[in-house]
Amino acid sequence: MEQWTRREDRRLLTGRGRFVADIAVPGCLDAVFVRSRVGHGTLREVDCAAARAVPGVVGAWSAADLAELPAVPYTLLARLSTEEAVAGREWPALVKDRVRYAGEALAVVLGEDRYRAEDGAAEVSCQVDPLPAMVKPSAAVDDSVRLFDGLSNIAFQGEAGKPVEESVWREAAAVVEGRYRQQLLMPTPMECRTILAVPEGDRLTVWSGHQMPHRLRRELAALLGWSEDRVRVVVPDTGGAFGSKSAAFPEFVVVAFLAVKLGRPVRWIEDRLESMLVATRGRGQDQRVRLAADAEGRLLGYELKIDADVGAYPHLGAGLPMQTAWLATGPYTTPQVHATVRSVLTNTMMTYPYRGAGRPEATIALERAMDVMARQLRLDPAELRRRNFIPPESFPYRTPTGRCYDSGNYVAALDLALETLGYDKWRAEQARRRTDPAALPLGIGLSCYVERSGGEAGGLHEFGSVEVGEDGTITARCGAAPSGQGHETVFAALVARTLGVAEERVRLVEGDTDEQPEGLGSFASRSAQVVGALLQHVARRLVDEARERAARLWELPVDEVAWSNGLVHAAESGSAAIEVAELVKVTGPLRVADRFESGMAFPFGSHAVVAEVDPELGTVRLLRVVTVDDCGVVLNPVLVRGQAFGSAVQGIGQALYEGMTYDEDGVPMLASGLLDYLLPTFTEVPPIEVKDTCTPSPSTPLGAKGAGESGCIGTPAAIVNAVADALRIADPDLLQMPLTPDVVWRAARAPKLQEVR
């Protein structure tokens, strides 16, 4: 194993990884979906007859052919949706009479292989009469066209905090306002969505690249009308997820249903163009903010109003913008904070968690407003933040928006970021350039964030077990499901360390509902924090159980029996000693299973960016990016660093490159695929310095907070602030992400800030 840094590496580097598409099941059929070419319309007809005649096609169905096909489930988990939001709004797995987003599936074709299934799909004829497509909340919010007859397009409303008193706005020395668009993003794991459903006897085995196998089992069993034990969900290697692979999607419903109906294995391997059309999106908010401060720069009140585009059906993410509202306070002591949410149905694919999931939106709005405030008060932006940070001794800190922050040292993170960046040096360089007409303008942007990890109340626990075999191997099981985070390495090491045994002895089994009966999964940056704590807890209980057994064997009081490094021995005499594997042989199987609950944790950090802007070309060059993140106690620094770096690059993607655009029919303008939706490549990666501070979390035994989403949360606002700082335009709202050359070029021509009077 010494050749490989992670256990996963051996197979992934030698071509022996096993992703869903790699699993060969004899007789497996491939599913291909026929999709709507318009974003909104009335379905008149779907004719599958010609498709059925295509050689190699096993069947083709529209909703009309499959009366028993169940609808797509909704989730109440983490309040992502609510009963009220979905009432009267069915999400059919195949369109019944109304198309509500481009690419919505009209029919499914099963073929002996994908080529044949695609041949068949090409023969399906459909007629959809277009209706006006609304792809932005502003277009849908007035209900002039309704997605569901008789129901408002506003599917959910919520608030956090109390309205800011009018006197605050009236009496404040400075009030700034802003309007920010959080564009729709595509999570874009390199492996698209996958499902393989194999019926065996009266059971169904489902293979899927998924973050929550037990949820998928529960949802599939429910829609088949089966007991949960008849469904087994297995998650093999998964090619990234970033929050987007945790639901039961319409295609999953169809595949599971048809596999059972036909009694044959069926798979759906989503392709990229399909994914770009119909995989869930992230972000999608129109925000209005107001921020008030006194003359010394002390924040007095903050108001955030969100109109969120949650997509065509409220089932997956109508409540997701509440994540933004609950974190609206950010890292500051602002006494009055009020955030309101309207979740608006639009003719787009559903908005769902994508790395950051609500927290980038909160951070970007507040941190952009902070820079505007600093300019208004003629204060250094770092100084304004410093004056308002919640001080380290004030934790736990209850925010006006209903969160209780566990621990933090925000000023330490900012100081480290400024020092690493060389803040003063860059300010001097900026001043120099402002006097040099030949120099390109340069800006410095900061962004300080606080986020939430672990999950929401009711979802902060996890299940797992540790077992010792007669051969001495130790097997740990848990309900998590990795998609690149290195669980097999990190958690095996954690269990080995807790037991004091060699790492090689410990094996981790996860992502299989037959192996681990209950579980929640991997989401909300919870694995280290929640699953790590669980495994440590279970391993400790295993030690206690072994000691008790040995004590009984030797007829000693338990406290005279000790465990060290896998050996159980009498503490005093030293004469009685037994290796735990021997103990198993003598006393029978040794396995401890439990559930363990952690508290919510609030990671935080400060990011700083230096950007150079070319006003003639509209290009932005990032000269330096510094990220300082604090995720409490780190289990594996190398892996956490990798997460921080990778997420910073995704954050750069949001700030500068990525974003959905739609044509008049509500169809994403992505005809050239990944040439139209620009993911950062290596050419776009600037020098990034990743640093951390460590403020342990008191709410989990390991002191670990969630890691991995920091860059998506912290980096974008720092970039936009840097560009605004470089251009010094009077109306920074002109800078809406992504900051494409077009956006920047136009902004560069807008009126400048009035210079110091």
Add this chain to the structure above:
Amino acid sequence: MKITLTVNGAAYPLDVEPRRILADVLREDCGLTGTHLGCEHGICGACTVLVDGEAVRACLMFAVQCDGSSVRTVEGLAAPDGEPHPLQRAFSAEHALQCGFCTPGFLMVAAGALEADPNIGDDPERVDGLVGSNICRCTGYEPIRRAILRAAREQQGDRDGVNR
């Protein structure tokens, strides 16, 4: 259509439809699933394999175009005795993979370049170009760049008899 592909040194006599892309034939007809499909339109590079030593996007090539050619995939990267390729070791050492889905493509791009020009380690800009040719959504690329440089320099060191 009857063709013969030589993949990682082994001959595969196949009967394939002309429209089948090389990646599908490698994955399904030859059972070599290490080659991944990330976009199927030539952008991401996850499907990269070597055809007669040249890196190609296996999603943009028909298998029949490779009749009689020699194809090398990630499964053929390690030595016959199983000893990992320097790139494989370097990727692990530099943490140049997280989910590993893009990894075979980056490995093959780098392997092709390294074989064509063993001195690539002296030319960081060329290495940058290699890294820039594929997409990875997890790592942020920097570790991949370091891994390729590390492997290249290690090979150079071995060749020059330098103990590193």
